[in-house]
Amino acid sequence: MTPADLRAAFIADLTAVAPDLDPATIEDNDHLQDDLGLDSMDFLKLISALHKRFNLPIPEADYPRLATPAKAAAYLAEMLAT
């Protein structure tokens, strides 16, 4: 998958968890909790969706690496490459 594909997949799962977010207004460096208002339950559901989509374990220790769409796309690319 290209970085654009990964970002699109991440945004799709994000907006499924938080349907009141407008995909067009989400910035690459928006912090999921501080800027987009996700709570811990939303975030866990997002991790679950990414886990299912990419079949990656995503341990809790890695959560900070998914804090923004840009970070998450980089994290997913790295994990899928190994």
Added chain:
Amino acid sequence: MSLFTMPSLGADMEEGKLVEWLVKPGQRVLRGDVVAVVETQKGAIEIEIFEAGEIGELLAQVGQTLPVGAPLARLGPAGEAEAGAPPAAPGSPREIPKALESPAPLPAQKPATEPAAPVPAAASGAVLASPAARVRASELGIALDVVTGSGPGGAVLLSDVERDAPARPAPVAEPVKDERPKGKPGLDMAEMRRAIAAAMVRAKREIPHYYLSHEIDLQAAQDWLSAQNSERPPDRRLLMGALLIRATVRALARAPELNGRFEADPYAPSAPVHCGLAVAMRGGGLIAPAIVDAQGMGLDAIMEAMRDIVTRARTGRLRNSEITQGTITVSSLGETGVDALIGVIYPPQVALVGFGTPRPRPLVRNGAVQPRLAIVATLAADHRISDGRRGALFLAEINRLLQEPESP
């Protein structure tokens, strides 16, 4: 034969709009079945029926806004609905205001020869129209006599009004109503604000609050949670919030008077714990649906219930039992908040537990200062029901339970 009526979904609710029927006449229902969807200040709410039987005639039509207590449907003992209430002809006009004046008409008083065919409308001249069509037409400012009816005898139905609606200028209020946040159907932020205001004004006017606060060492709970979650796939991971809820629910065993609804004097605590969970809406506002019968739930069950109820509070539908039967509320600031939340009780409940954001703090353990994760737990309680000593016992018990997260 009884009547299923528009339920009250809060002291501040005066009316609700029927948006969907989930049952048909003749269908058997059990206590607790969801039979209809009503739009309220709290969004679209699934309405459960509290009596088993067979649905008779549907007295209200989709699209109608009706006051609390208005009849929505007849409910008969299973198998007897047909005999009890002669079905009205489809689309035959009924005077809804009249039905409201006598909310419990006895079937026996109905003439046995109730007409099966449409009768001419008595209410508004020569125009035949269903009640829902009349309501909608008046909302839209459409004269019924210019709408072509497709119902029996040319009666104007709701769908006929809706069909004509887009071609006509809508009242100014309509577009505003449509600017609801996506993802939460039927939620009107201004209405939600009004509902919160009404509940909080009542709380501060009627309830003599007292407040207690306790800093709790959360490190043991956090360590246990991390170890658990490292072995679990994301779907089965636990949140600290679930541990906090479980500790709160269990601690009520030490101070059961904090769990209940002060609706009648003398106050009687509730045996079941329906633990409300304050869920913040991203667009502003909050709603506190309850985890029903939380007293017997283990950690995984509480986590599942939280996942379900938060999801439905945000994007789906809650049930009326969940928003009207809470016996205590927990409000938690989560991971990105501040130190402490001093809450306002959600009437007619008698206590609210607040949790701040867990933070690393310098705590003294065994005579030495150590960095430990800590959380401030607070209690706002009704002084008519309990005193500080009992409240303190309760917060201390929450602390004790959080030190043994592994106990089932």
